[in-house]
Amino acid sequence: MDAHEDTRRIQVLSVSDTGRRRRWTDDEKIRIVEESHGGGVTLAEVARRHDISRSQLYDWRYRHKHGLLGAMPQFLRVLQVADCSGPDDVPAPPAPVLTIDLGPRCRVTIPSGFDMEAAARLLNGLMVRP
Structure with missing residues (x-):
């Protein structure tokens, strides 16, 4: 008998739906960006804590660095x-x-x-x- 016959053929994945699209104010974005620059914390931890993607946080950091976030x-x-x-x-x-x-x-x-x-x-x- 082949070993592949003993393995599970269907794998169940759980999907979580966050619901509606969230809106962040510039002040909230700046606060999260400043938190991501804090010592002893990784960018992934901050993103996970605020339930955002790392790429979103990288984008906010870039925009904050170049004065495009929160500046009139x-x-x-x-x-x-x-x-x-x-x-x-x-x-x-x-x-x-x-x-x-x-x-x-x-x-x-x-x-x-x-x-x-x-x-x-x-x-x-x-x-x-x-």
Whole structure:
């Protein structure tokens, strides 16, 4: 007789349903992320404790690290410039600032207190049209 005939052919798996989709506030996410950075605790333990996946916690940690979690977006004033023939076309913002000319019709002015990582993301996503 073959050994495979003595083994169980059907295996019963239990499935647990969590119900509805959960919503986490930014404050709750930040609290969980800060808990995951605590000493003596693993990321898997924190995820298990709060009944979330490790990948979800990794995503929250990434977003928290890059200022995308719980931070209110900062906006710059955008002015349409008809003709950029001289520096007097756009009113001068309060100094000190960083002004970047991206062509004859596009100029980005960044105030000194603005988050430079956010400015880099803005400039990387900016498409200049001819």
